[in-house]
Amino acid sequence: MDPLLIFIQSLNGLQLGVMLFLMAAGLTLVFGVMNLINLAHGSLYMMGAYLAATIQQHTGSFLLAVLLAIPLTTMLGMLVEVVALRKLYRRDHLDQVLATFALILFFNELVRIIWGPQAYFMAVPGLLSGYITILPGVTYPVFRLVIIGVGLAVALLLYFIIARTRLGMLIRAGATNREMVGALGVNIKLLYTIVFGLGAALAGLAGMMAGPILSVEVGMGESIIILTFVVIVIGGIGSIRGALIASMLVGVADTFGRVLLPPALASMVIYILMATVLYWRPQGLFPAHG
Amino acid sequence: MSKRLIMLVAGLFLVWGSSAYAAEQLKVGYIATMSGPAASLGTDILDGFKLGIKHCGDKLGDMPVELVVGDDQLKPDVGVQVASRMIEKDKVDIVTGIVFSNVMMAVAKPITDAGIFLVSGNAGPSPLAGKGCLPNFFAVSWQNDQTHEAMGKYLQDQGVKTLYLMAPNYQAGKDGLAGVKRYFKGEIVGEVYTKINQPDYAAELAQLRAAKPEAVFVFYPGGMGINFVKQYAQSGLKEEIPLYTTAFTLDQSVLQAMGDAALGLKNSSFWSPDLKNPANEKFVADFKATYNRIPSLFAAQGYDAALLIDSAVRAVNGDLSDQDKLREAFKKADFKSVRGDFKFNNNHFPIQDFYIRQVVKNEDGVLTNKLLGIAFKDHADAYATQCEMK
Numbered sequence: 220m221d222p223l224l225i226f227i228q229s230l231n232g233l234q235l236g237v238m239l240f241l242m243a244a245g246l247t248l249v250f251g252v253m254n255l256i257n258l259a260h261g262s263l264y265m266m267g268a269y270l271a272a273t274i275q276q277h278t279g280s281f282l283l284a285v286l287l288a289i290p291l292t293t294m295l296g297m298l299v300e301v302v303a304l305r306k307l308y309r310r311d312h313l314d315q316v317l318a319t320f321a322l323i324l325f326f327n328e329l330v331r332i333i334w335g336p337q338a339y340f341m342a343v344p345g346l347l348s349g350y351i352t353i354l355p356g357v358t359y360p361v362f363r364l365v366i367i368g369v370g371l372a373v374a375l376l377l378y379f380i381i382a383r384t385r386l387g388m389l390i391r392a393g394a395t396n397r398e399m400v401g402a403l404g405v406n407i408k409l410l411y412t413i414v415f416g417l418g419a420a421l422a423g424l425a426g427m428m429a430g431p432i433l434s435v436e437v438g439m440g441e442s443i444i445i446l447t448f449v450v451i452v453i454g455g456i457g458s459i460r461g462a463l464i465a466s467m468l469v470g471v472a473d474t475f476g477r478v479l480l481p482p483a484l485a486s487m488v489i490y491i492l493m494a495t496v497l498y499w500r501p502q503g504l505f506p507a508h509g
Numbered sequence: 510m511s512k513r514l515i516m517l518v519a520g521l522f523l524v525w526g527s528s529a530y531a532a533e534q535l536k537v538g539y540i541a542t543m544s545g546p547a548a549s550l551g552t553d554i555l556d557g558f559k560l561g562i563k564h565c566g567d568k569l570g571d572m573p574v575e576l577v578v579g580d581d582q583l584k585p586d587v588g589v590q591v592a593s594r595m596i597e598k599d600k601v602d603i604v605t606g607i608v609f610s611n612v613m614m615a616v617a618k619p620i621t622d623a624g625i626f627l628v629s630g631n632a633g634p635s636p637l638a639g640k641g642c643l644p645n646f647f648a649v650s651w652q653n654d655q656t657h658e659a660m661g662k663y664l665q666d667q668g669v670k671t672l673y674l675m676a677p678n679y680q681a682g683k684d685g686l687a688g689v690k691r692y693f694k695g696e697i698v699g700e701v702y703t704k705i706n707q708p709d710y711a712a713e714l715a716q717l718r719a720a721k722p723e724a725v726f727v728f729y730p731g732g733m734g735i736n737f738v739k740q741y742a743q744s745g746l747k748e749e750i751p752l753y754t755t756a757f758t759l760d761q762s763v764l765q766a767m768g769d770a771a772l773g774l775k776n777s778s779f780w781s782p783d784l785k786n787p788a789n790e791k792f793v794a795d796f797k798a799t800y801n802r803i804p805s806l807f808a809a810q811g812y813d814a815a816l817l818i819d820s821a822v823r824a825v826n827g828d829l830s831d832q833d834k835l836r837e838a839f840k841k842a843d844f845k846s847v848r849g850d851f852k853f854n855n856n857h858f859p860i861q862d863f864y865i866r867q868v869v870k871n872e873d874g875v876l877t878n879k880l881l882g883i884a885f886k887d888h889a890d891a892y893a894t895q896c897e898m899k
Contacts, residue, residue, distance in 0.1 A: 221719075336549040338766035350745045432739060434736050435766070474711075
């Protein structure tokens with residue numbers, strides 16, 4: 220493969236990686252802090268895409284769509300947490316998987332009732348459409364560069380929140396030892412709702428960024444949620460840093476696997492990667508629990 | 510056994526018995542994928558089928574119709590369950606629908622073995638067209654390879670020298686590309702199979718650009734097609750290398766979700782909403798009036814399925830007991846198809862014309878397909894000679 224092609228494929232891998240990171244960051248926090256397996260995380264991604272696509276359709280502005288749809292998905296996530304998930308924290312993982320799988324069915328049917336069974340259109344915002352020449356002879360779609368930029372910015376912001384704020388301190392404490400945080404008098408219910416809302420916001424943002432390049436359709440969340448689980452298992456459950464590094468690894472491995480290997484082998488690459496990592500480090504790369 | 514239980518069982522038998530000897534009524538079972546991401550196909554065929562019943566005077570073959578609808582969930586085993594329920598409990602006379610080939614392969618035998626006629630509204634898998642052809646099976650749609658063959662022929666006629674092929678890694682994807690290669694004789698510079706339901710194609714598109722083909726052919730139905738076509742345009746490839754595909758990728762039901770990325774793309778099909786014949790003009794106009802949207806090719810197939818059943822049942826005066834007579838009546842295909850000329854081959858698959866269409870914006874600004882020209886006249890499928898039926 221010539222060097223320019225390797226460069227472009229690396230960008231593609233990076234872009235897939237940041238997309239996965241947006242999803243994985245929320246999922247790993249929810250799993251790590253609340254010990255909840257949330258299969259319906261992909262539904263929040265889908266809802267983010269649908270909400271943004273609808274607002275964009277009516278206002279014509281992508282920026283406005285994102286600015287409005289993020290708080291909407293956050294509130295939706297918090298609502299789901301308060302109404303349904305709160306009852307599941309003390310149950311075992313099988314109950315959680317069953318209940319959150321039911322939520323996937325619920326959201327898919329809801330979308331079908333509101334938006335219909337056919338896929339929904341979301342345009343690439345005018346300013347960001349087209350492609351630019353990043354190196355002589357190498358063009359790349361502008362919007363995909365924007366996705367990379369947004370993803371990295373979110374990673375920085377999350378790093379700041381987790382490492383430098385009181386909320387971040389509580390989240391880190393919660394991921395390490397839930398009971399102790401509760402015993403120290405922290406309002407654990409509120410903390411859970413906030414963490415879940417944060418995860419929903421990130422999933423929604425991922426959906427909004429995916430909307431213009433992918434088909435906004437019922438079931439779009441299911442195609443990304445499996446990869447996301449792979450990412451958080453590789454990265455170590457509850458660890459944002461692990462999620463970031465694992466997403467990049469998975470993004471690049473998947474991209475180059477698809478290009479260099481026959482299809483049957485290519486679809487196994489990330490699972491082989493996961494098995495290898497787990498063999499050497501059963502807790503993942505950066506486990507949050509001590 | 511308690512007295513009540515005996516009463517209940519006796520009562521059940523009474524009800525069952527009476528329904529088996531119901532009044533002069535045609536019971537049609539409709540099995541299709543009605544839930545999940547591919548649900549819009551099943552509902553489209555059903556909408557077309559219902560409009561067909563309406564145009565036949567709310568009857569089929571002068572008999573009042575009772576429609577039993579079942580969802581196969583795109584799972585062959587569920588399809589078989591639904592089919593056996595329709596055969597044993599509902600006692601349907603005819604079954605139609607069936608979107609996906611894998612479901613069709615599972616239900617075709619049990620349904621036809623029960624002496625019931627099966628009219629495929631979509632799926633046309635090659636085994637049923639060749640050695641495994643069935644006397645009670647009729648496909649009112651097409652054989653899977655035919656539409657792809659039409660585009661292969663067109664690319665050959667255009668003098669394209671080098672072609673790059675892409676499809677999802679499953680049977681229909683491989684059949685599709687095999688269909689193209691049957692008629693395209695130039696050089697294939699790349700043949701890529703991607704994981705089914707893969708959402709992002711950035712990596713494959715970079716490889717494609719590096720291969721510098723003269724043209725690209727892809728088969729990506731449904732949501733995969735929306736993703737691919739949008740990303741092809743966004744990468745700037747649309748202006749560099751022309752993209753060709755079939756109607757399954759650029760169908761009416763997905764065009765609006767693609768937006769301008771689909772504009773100008775060429776695809777092959779047995780039908781188009783602007784096909785000029787009285788039956789089609791009436792169908793398209795009434796479909797728009799009834800459902801407030803332009804019909805897809807799936808709706809057109811559903812409509813034709815209703816008209817075919819109507820013609821066959823009418824020809825035997827509603828007497829479905831003589832299977833041979835009914836089969837002859839089906840075989841004649843004595844109805845006005847929305848595609849114009851239509852006849853069945855020895856394997857009960859259609860011999861029909863195939864066209865090349867282009868995506869345009871109509872006067873209302875809605876994306877739709879417009880006829881460009883004809884690729885095949887009276888095209889028969891490649892498997893008919895392997896079928897032993899006359």
